[in-house]
Amino acid sequence: MSSTMRAFVLTGPRRGSVQEVPSPEAVPGEVVVDVERAGVCGTDVEFYTGEMTYLHQGHSAYPMRLGHEWAGTVTAIGDGVDPAWLGRRVMGDTMLGDRTCRRCRKGHQHACENRQEVGIRGGRPGALAERLAVPAWSLHELPDTVDAVLGALVEPGGNALRAARATGAGPGDRALVLGPGTIGLLTAMFLRAAGAEAHLMGLDGDEFARSLGFAHVWTRETLPDVPFDAVVDATGAASAPAFAVDHVEPAGRVVYIGLSGAPSPLDTRALVLKDVTAVGVLSASPGLAETIAAYGSGAVDPRPLVAATVGLDEVGAVLAGEFGAGPKIHVDPRR
Secondary structure, three states: OOOOOEEEEEEEEOOEEEEEEEEEOOOOOOEEEEEEEEEEEEHHHHHOOOOHHHHHHHOOOOEEOOOEEEEEEEEOOOOOOOOOOOOHHHEEOEOOOOOHHHHHOOOOOHHHHOOOOOOEEOOOOOOOOOEEEEEHHHHEOOOOOOOHHOOHHHHHHHHHHHHHHHHHHOOOOEEEEOOHHHHHHHHHHHHHHOEEEEEEEEOOHHHEEEEEHOEEEOOOOOOOOEEEEEEEEOOOOHHHHHHHHEEEEEEEEEEEOOOOOOOOOHHHHHHHHOOOOOOOOOOOOHHHHHHHHHHHHHOOOOHHHEEEOHHHHHHHHHOOOOOOOOOOOEOOOOO
Protein backbone atom coordinates (compact mmCIF):
# COMPACT_ATOMS: atom_id res chain seq x y z
CA MET A 1 0.00 0.00 0.00
CA SER A 2 1.30 3.44 -0.93
CA SER A 3 2.36 5.69 1.94
CA THR A 4 0.32 8.56 0.48
CA MET A 5 -3.07 8.94 -1.17
CA ARG A 6 -5.27 11.54 -2.83
CA ALA A 7 -8.00 13.18 -0.75
CA PHE A 8 -10.21 16.24 -0.99
CA VAL A 9 -9.22 18.57 1.83
CA LEU A 10 -11.46 21.44 2.88
CA THR A 11 -9.24 24.24 4.24
CA GLY A 12 -11.85 26.92 4.88
CA PRO A 13 -15.23 28.25 3.72
CA ARG A 14 -15.44 27.69 -0.04
CA ARG A 15 -11.78 26.64 -0.12
CA GLY A 16 -10.69 23.11 -0.84
CA SER A 17 -8.56 21.02 -3.17
CA VAL A 18 -7.34 17.51 -3.85
CA GLN A 19 -4.11 16.95 -1.95
CA GLU A 20 -1.59 14.17 -1.48
CA VAL A 21 -1.90 13.17 2.18
CA PRO A 22 -0.53 10.30 4.31
CA SER A 23 -2.43 7.04 3.87
CA PRO A 24 -4.30 5.90 6.98
CA GLU A 25 -2.85 3.09 9.04
CA ALA A 26 -4.78 0.19 10.52
CA VAL A 27 -4.28 0.90 14.22
CA PRO A 28 -5.49 -1.61 16.83
CA GLY A 29 -9.22 -2.23 16.51
CA GLU A 30 -9.51 -0.46 13.17
CA VAL A 31 -9.45 -1.33 9.48
CA VAL A 32 -8.43 0.49 6.31
CA VAL A 33 -10.97 0.54 3.49
CA ASP A 34 -10.33 1.24 -0.19
CA VAL A 35 -13.21 3.62 -0.96
CA GLU A 36 -15.20 2.77 -4.09
CA ARG A 37 -18.07 5.26 -3.76
CA ALA A 38 -18.80 8.23 -1.53
CA GLY A 39 -21.92 10.38 -1.56
CA VAL A 40 -22.03 14.16 -1.18
CA CYS A 41 -24.85 15.48 1.00
CA GLY A 42 -26.24 18.71 2.42
CA THR A 43 -24.07 18.43 5.54
CA ASP A 44 -20.95 18.47 3.35
CA VAL A 45 -22.24 21.58 1.59
CA GLU A 46 -22.79 23.32 4.95
CA PHE A 47 -19.15 22.66 5.87
CA TYR A 48 -18.12 24.01 2.46
CA THR A 49 -20.08 27.24 2.98
CA GLY A 50 -19.01 27.54 6.62
CA GLU A 51 -22.59 27.42 7.89
CA MET A 52 -22.37 24.05 9.68
CA THR A 53 -23.19 24.48 13.39
CA TYR A 54 -20.42 22.10 14.49
CA LEU A 55 -17.84 24.60 13.21
CA HIS A 56 -19.20 27.25 15.57
CA GLN A 57 -19.59 24.84 18.50
CA GLY A 58 -15.99 23.61 18.34
CA HIS A 59 -16.91 20.06 17.33
CA SER A 60 -15.27 20.48 13.91
CA ALA A 61 -12.47 22.60 12.47
CA TYR A 62 -10.66 23.20 9.21
CA PRO A 63 -8.75 21.61 7.62
CA MET A 64 -11.02 18.59 7.34
CA ARG A 65 -11.80 15.69 5.04
CA LEU A 66 -15.50 15.25 4.29
CA GLY A 67 -17.48 12.14 3.31
CA HIS A 68 -19.72 10.01 5.53
CA GLU A 69 -21.78 8.10 2.93
CA TRP A 70 -19.45 5.45 1.56
CA ALA A 71 -18.79 1.88 0.47
CA GLY A 72 -15.58 0.01 -0.22
CA THR A 73 -13.41 -3.03 0.48
CA VAL A 74 -11.34 -3.76 3.59
CA THR A 75 -7.69 -3.96 2.59
CA ALA A 76 -5.87 -3.83 5.96
CA ILE A 77 -6.69 -4.66 9.58
CA GLY A 78 -5.17 -3.63 12.89
CA ASP A 79 -4.33 -5.74 15.91
CA GLY A 80 -7.36 -7.31 17.55
CA VAL A 81 -9.49 -7.27 14.38
CA ASP A 82 -10.95 -10.51 13.05
CA PRO A 83 -8.94 -11.43 9.90
CA ALA A 84 -12.20 -12.43 8.24
CA TRP A 85 -12.84 -8.74 7.55
CA LEU A 86 -10.00 -8.67 5.01
CA GLY A 87 -11.41 -8.46 1.48
CA ARG A 88 -14.99 -7.91 2.61
CA ARG A 89 -17.17 -5.32 0.91
CA VAL A 90 -18.52 -2.96 3.55
CA MET A 91 -20.08 0.34 4.52
CA GLY A 92 -19.79 1.87 7.96
CA ASP A 93 -21.66 3.76 10.64
CA THR A 94 -21.03 7.49 10.68
CA MET A 95 -21.56 7.84 14.43
CA LEU A 96 -18.67 6.54 16.55
CA GLY A 97 -19.54 6.69 20.23
CA ASP A 98 -16.97 6.25 23.00
CA ARG A 99 -18.64 2.91 23.88
CA THR A 100 -18.24 3.57 27.61
CA CYS A 101 -20.74 6.30 28.53
CA ARG A 102 -24.27 5.69 29.77
CA ARG A 103 -25.83 6.39 26.36
CA CYS A 104 -23.50 3.98 24.59
CA ARG A 105 -24.14 1.28 27.19
CA LYS A 106 -27.88 1.71 26.62
CA GLY A 107 -27.39 1.14 22.87
CA HIS A 108 -27.57 4.79 21.86
CA GLN A 109 -23.97 5.29 20.76
CA HIS A 110 -25.17 7.56 17.93
CA ALA A 111 -26.20 10.09 20.62
CA CYS A 112 -22.95 9.83 22.60
CA GLU A 113 -21.83 13.27 23.80
CA ASN A 114 -18.19 12.35 23.09
CA ARG A 115 -18.82 10.78 19.68
CA GLN A 116 -16.79 11.23 16.57
CA GLU A 117 -18.62 11.40 13.24
CA VAL A 118 -16.81 10.18 10.14
CA GLY A 119 -16.02 13.15 7.93
CA ILE A 120 -17.99 15.47 10.21
CA ARG A 121 -17.04 15.72 13.87
CA GLY A 122 -14.13 15.16 16.20
CA GLY A 123 -11.35 15.17 13.61
CA ARG A 124 -12.26 11.78 12.10
CA PRO A 125 -11.29 11.98 8.37
CA GLY A 126 -14.00 11.11 5.87
CA ALA A 127 -14.37 9.12 2.68
CA LEU A 128 -13.71 11.71 -0.01
CA ALA A 129 -10.34 10.03 -0.35
CA GLU A 130 -8.83 6.91 -1.83
CA ARG A 131 -8.72 5.20 1.58
CA LEU A 132 -10.46 5.49 4.93
CA ALA A 133 -9.74 4.18 8.44
CA VAL A 134 -12.65 3.26 10.74
CA PRO A 135 -13.22 1.03 13.79
CA ALA A 136 -14.03 -2.56 12.86
CA TRP A 137 -17.06 -2.52 15.14
CA SER A 138 -18.65 0.20 12.97
CA LEU A 139 -18.64 -1.91 9.80
CA HIS A 140 -21.61 -3.53 8.06
CA GLU A 141 -20.91 -6.19 5.44
CA LEU A 142 -22.61 -5.73 2.07
CA PRO A 143 -24.14 -8.76 0.34
CA ASP A 144 -23.51 -9.43 -3.34
CA THR A 145 -26.89 -7.86 -4.18
CA VAL A 146 -25.76 -4.50 -2.76
CA ASP A 147 -23.04 -3.01 -4.95
CA ALA A 148 -20.94 0.07 -4.18
CA VAL A 149 -23.60 2.46 -5.52
CA LEU A 150 -26.23 1.04 -3.19
CA GLY A 151 -23.68 0.71 -0.40
CA ALA A 152 -22.97 4.43 -0.46
CA LEU A 153 -26.73 5.05 -0.22
CA VAL A 154 -27.15 2.97 2.94
CA GLU A 155 -26.31 5.83 5.31
CA PRO A 156 -28.93 8.27 3.97
CA GLY A 157 -31.28 5.32 3.60
CA GLY A 158 -30.89 4.43 7.26
CA ASN A 159 -32.00 7.91 8.23
CA ALA A 160 -34.98 7.67 5.90
CA LEU A 161 -35.94 4.20 7.08
CA ARG A 162 -35.98 5.41 10.68
CA ALA A 163 -38.12 8.40 9.70
CA ALA A 164 -40.58 6.19 7.82
CA ARG A 165 -40.76 3.69 10.69
CA ALA A 166 -41.30 6.50 13.20
CA THR A 167 -44.50 7.51 11.40
CA GLY A 168 -46.07 4.15 12.20
CA ALA A 169 -47.71 4.34 8.76
CA GLY A 170 -48.70 1.22 6.86
CA PRO A 171 -51.51 -0.14 4.71
CA GLY A 172 -54.54 2.13 4.83
CA ASP A 173 -52.53 5.12 6.08
CA ARG A 174 -51.69 8.32 4.23
CA ALA A 175 -48.35 10.03 4.94
CA LEU A 176 -47.04 13.38 3.75
CA VAL A 177 -43.31 14.01 3.30
CA LEU A 178 -42.23 17.64 3.22
CA GLY A 179 -39.12 18.13 1.08
CA PRO A 180 -38.44 15.88 -1.96
CA GLY A 181 -34.65 15.86 -1.58
CA THR A 182 -32.60 12.71 -1.06
CA ILE A 183 -33.87 12.00 2.47
CA GLY A 184 -37.46 12.96 1.64
CA LEU A 185 -37.55 10.75 -1.45
CA LEU A 186 -35.96 7.83 0.38
CA THR A 187 -38.46 8.24 3.22
CA ALA A 188 -41.30 8.15 0.71
CA MET A 189 -39.81 4.99 -0.82
CA PHE A 190 -39.73 3.26 2.56
CA LEU A 191 -43.29 4.43 3.32
CA ARG A 192 -44.43 3.02 -0.02
CA ALA A 193 -42.65 -0.25 0.69
CA ALA A 194 -44.54 -0.43 4.01
CA GLY A 195 -47.85 -0.13 2.16
CA ALA A 196 -48.66 3.49 3.05
CA GLU A 197 -49.96 6.03 0.54
CA ALA A 198 -46.98 8.38 0.21
CA HIS A 199 -47.43 12.05 -0.68
CA LEU A 200 -44.61 14.55 -1.29
CA MET A 201 -44.68 18.33 -1.04
CA GLY A 202 -41.98 20.62 -2.43
CA LEU A 203 -41.48 24.07 -3.85
CA ASP A 204 -42.68 23.04 -7.30
CA GLY A 205 -44.42 20.14 -9.01
CA ASP A 206 -41.40 17.85 -8.76
CA GLU A 207 -41.24 15.85 -12.00
CA PHE A 208 -38.30 13.85 -10.73
CA ALA A 209 -40.44 12.53 -7.86
CA ARG A 210 -43.14 11.61 -10.36
CA SER A 211 -40.56 9.73 -12.43
CA LEU A 212 -39.95 7.54 -9.37
CA GLY A 213 -43.59 6.46 -9.46
CA PHE A 214 -45.03 8.89 -6.90
CA ALA A 215 -48.40 10.09 -8.16
CA HIS A 216 -49.14 12.40 -5.23
CA VAL A 217 -46.68 15.28 -5.59
CA TRP A 218 -47.77 18.72 -4.44
CA THR A 219 -46.78 22.28 -3.70
CA ARG A 220 -48.05 24.25 -0.72
CA GLU A 221 -50.65 25.80 -3.01
CA THR A 222 -51.88 22.53 -4.55
CA LEU A 223 -51.80 20.33 -1.43
CA PRO A 224 -55.24 18.69 -1.22
CA ASP A 225 -57.44 18.96 1.84
CA VAL A 226 -57.21 15.30 2.84
CA PRO A 227 -56.32 13.73 6.21
CA PHE A 228 -52.69 12.76 6.75
CA ASP A 229 -52.04 10.15 9.42
CA ALA A 230 -48.38 11.19 9.55
CA VAL A 231 -46.23 14.06 8.32
CA VAL A 232 -42.42 13.94 7.93
CA ASP A 233 -40.42 17.17 7.83
CA ALA A 234 -37.37 16.51 5.65
CA THR A 235 -36.81 20.18 4.80
CA GLY A 236 -34.49 22.87 6.06
CA ALA A 237 -37.31 25.37 6.45
CA ALA A 238 -37.91 26.93 9.87
CA SER A 239 -41.65 27.09 9.14
CA ALA A 240 -41.98 23.39 8.32
CA PRO A 241 -42.29 21.93 11.87
CA ALA A 242 -45.41 23.99 12.60
CA PHE A 243 -46.77 23.24 9.13
CA ALA A 244 -46.38 19.53 9.84
CA VAL A 245 -48.40 19.76 13.06
CA ASP A 246 -51.08 21.86 11.35
CA HIS A 247 -51.55 19.22 8.64
CA VAL A 248 -51.40 15.97 10.61
CA GLU A 249 -54.57 14.27 11.78
CA PRO A 250 -55.41 14.40 15.49
CA ALA A 251 -53.72 11.43 17.22
CA GLY A 252 -51.28 11.29 14.30
CA ARG A 253 -47.49 11.43 14.26
CA VAL A 254 -45.01 14.05 13.04
CA VAL A 255 -41.39 13.11 12.40
CA TYR A 256 -38.59 15.66 12.23
CA ILE A 257 -35.46 14.76 10.31
CA GLY A 258 -34.73 18.07 8.57
CA LEU A 259 -32.72 20.82 10.27
CA SER A 260 -33.23 24.52 9.62
CA GLY A 261 -30.53 27.15 9.92
CA ALA A 262 -32.70 29.17 12.30
CA PRO A 263 -34.86 28.20 15.29
CA SER A 264 -38.26 26.79 14.34
CA PRO A 265 -41.31 28.39 15.98
CA LEU A 266 -43.71 25.68 17.14
CA ASP A 267 -46.63 26.14 19.52
CA THR A 268 -46.64 22.97 21.63
CA ARG A 269 -50.28 23.59 22.52
CA ALA A 270 -51.07 22.32 19.03
CA LEU A 271 -49.33 19.03 19.86
CA VAL A 272 -51.28 18.65 23.08
CA LEU A 273 -54.69 19.66 21.76
CA LYS A 274 -54.34 17.33 18.75
CA ASP A 275 -52.78 14.53 20.83
CA VAL A 276 -49.91 14.38 18.33
CA THR A 277 -46.77 12.31 18.82
CA ALA A 278 -43.59 14.11 17.69
CA VAL A 279 -40.36 12.19 16.98
CA GLY A 280 -36.89 13.46 16.10
CA VAL A 281 -34.45 11.37 14.04
CA LEU A 282 -30.74 12.18 14.34
CA SER A 283 -28.89 9.27 12.82
CA ALA A 284 -29.01 6.27 10.54
CA SER A 285 -27.17 4.06 13.05
CA PRO A 286 -30.10 1.94 14.33
CA GLY A 287 -31.42 1.46 10.78
CA LEU A 288 -28.33 0.46 8.78
CA ALA A 289 -28.77 -3.31 8.84
CA GLU A 290 -32.44 -3.10 7.85
CA THR A 291 -31.62 -0.68 5.04
CA ILE A 292 -29.02 -3.05 3.62
CA ALA A 293 -31.62 -5.83 3.73
CA ALA A 294 -34.23 -3.67 1.99
CA TYR A 295 -31.80 -2.73 -0.78
CA GLY A 296 -30.58 -6.29 -1.11
CA SER A 297 -34.10 -7.69 -1.50
CA GLY A 298 -35.15 -5.00 -3.95
CA ALA A 299 -37.93 -3.76 -1.65
CA VAL A 300 -36.44 -0.28 -2.05
CA ASP A 301 -34.33 0.76 -5.06
CA PRO A 302 -32.64 4.16 -4.61
CA ARG A 303 -30.36 3.94 -7.67
CA PRO A 304 -32.31 6.56 -9.68
CA LEU A 305 -31.40 9.16 -7.05
CA VAL A 306 -27.77 9.17 -8.22
CA ALA A 307 -27.59 11.73 -11.01
CA ALA A 308 -23.85 11.51 -11.68
CA THR A 309 -20.62 9.91 -10.50
CA VAL A 310 -17.51 12.07 -10.59
CA GLY A 311 -13.87 11.92 -9.50
CA LEU A 312 -12.15 13.66 -6.60
CA ASP A 313 -11.06 16.54 -8.83
CA GLU A 314 -14.71 17.52 -9.30
CA VAL A 315 -15.70 17.53 -5.62
CA GLY A 316 -15.18 21.28 -5.29
CA ALA A 317 -17.57 21.92 -8.15
CA VAL A 318 -20.15 19.58 -6.62
CA LEU A 319 -19.97 21.35 -3.26
CA ALA A 320 -20.29 24.72 -5.02
CA GLY A 321 -23.57 23.57 -6.59
CA GLU A 322 -22.32 23.34 -10.14
CA PHE A 323 -23.90 19.89 -10.65
CA GLY A 324 -27.62 20.59 -10.65
CA ALA A 325 -29.14 17.36 -11.95
CA GLY A 326 -30.79 15.00 -9.49
CA PRO A 327 -30.63 14.90 -5.72
CA LYS A 328 -27.45 12.85 -5.22
CA ILE A 329 -23.93 13.03 -6.62
CA HIS A 330 -21.47 10.19 -6.01
CA VAL A 331 -17.70 10.33 -6.02
CA ASP A 332 -15.46 7.50 -7.19
CA PRO A 333 -12.01 8.30 -5.69
CA ARG A 334 -10.36 5.83 -8.05
CA ARG A 335 -11.09 8.05 -11.06
